[in-house]
Amino acid sequence: MSGRILAEVEVFGLRSCHVQPHADEEWSVSSVSRSVTSAAADPVIEEFTLKGGDGPPSVLQTDGLNVDHVFAYEQRHVFQLSRAAGQGCVCERIEAAGCVVHEFTADTESLVVTFLVDDVPTLREIVADLQSEGEAVKLRRLLEDTPTEADRPVVLDRAKLTSRQREVLARAHEMGYFEHPRDATAGDVADALDISTSTFTEHLAAAQRKLLDDLLDSC
Incomplete structure (x- = not known):
């Protein structure tokens, strides 16, 4: 399996x-x-x-x-x-x-x-x-599933992210944006970063796309 x-x-x-x-x-x-x-x-x-x-x-x-x-x-x-x-x-x-x-x-x-x-x-x-x-x-x-290498980690290249993208990800994680239910909305995180909600979602989507590329390539 x-x-x-x-x-x-x-x-x-x-x-x-x-x-x-x-x-x-x-x-x-x-x-x-x-x-x-x-x-x-x-x-x-x-x-x-x-x-x-x-x-x-x-x-x-x-x-x-x-x-x-x-x-x-x-x-x-x-x-x-x-x-x-x-x-x-x-x-x-x-x-x-x-x-x-x-x-x-x-x-x-x-x-x-x-x-x-x-x-x-x-x-x-x-x-x-x-x-x-x-x-x-x-x-x-x-x-x-890695039965022969239990809990084998997937290496993500943080260098692919810009400093702004890392900042957006870190603040979103810190404020509970990725929790379910969420502790903060996109607008809350954007306000904390002093940027517009659309700018926040653009940076977040770009960062997630880069990280998912690494994840999917490793599967």
Whole structure:
């Protein structure tokens, strides 16, 4: 089973997800489970867990779907909904490529999914497909299976980054921009750097692209 890749992908501006809209400023989605039968006419049953708030969360009735509160434990609330299959959501697109979603989290801005993929070409196809489901897709983490060299590190060439790009990355990391849910928005980090939000996102995208080139070349 060597050579597989664990990918963590973030998708913004979702179009088909029925779970992510239930996240709000207090409550984030910490997990999702799905039950699907082989019959195409049967509905998909999804259960999602909200955590983070103080009182009971308010859950939307999206697109005419009934959402039921089914369980509560340790400041977490589990909800269940039933929907039609084949709606082109993030999880369905990943599963269509032969992969299984291992982790799912979401906040008001995006969702993050973690899954195993056989190789980089398949990962690129999945990312390209996800771009038709959301406004933007970001690779957050890639981890290669290395059974003969446990935890083999990937060397990243920092010299490829300009001093400004390193500064932007460092400040974004320091302020919790890469946490999920985020501790700071793009505007917060831009203000701390005394630059515009568009300039921040341009520097960040350029830096991430250079680092991802190193990561993908090493896979």
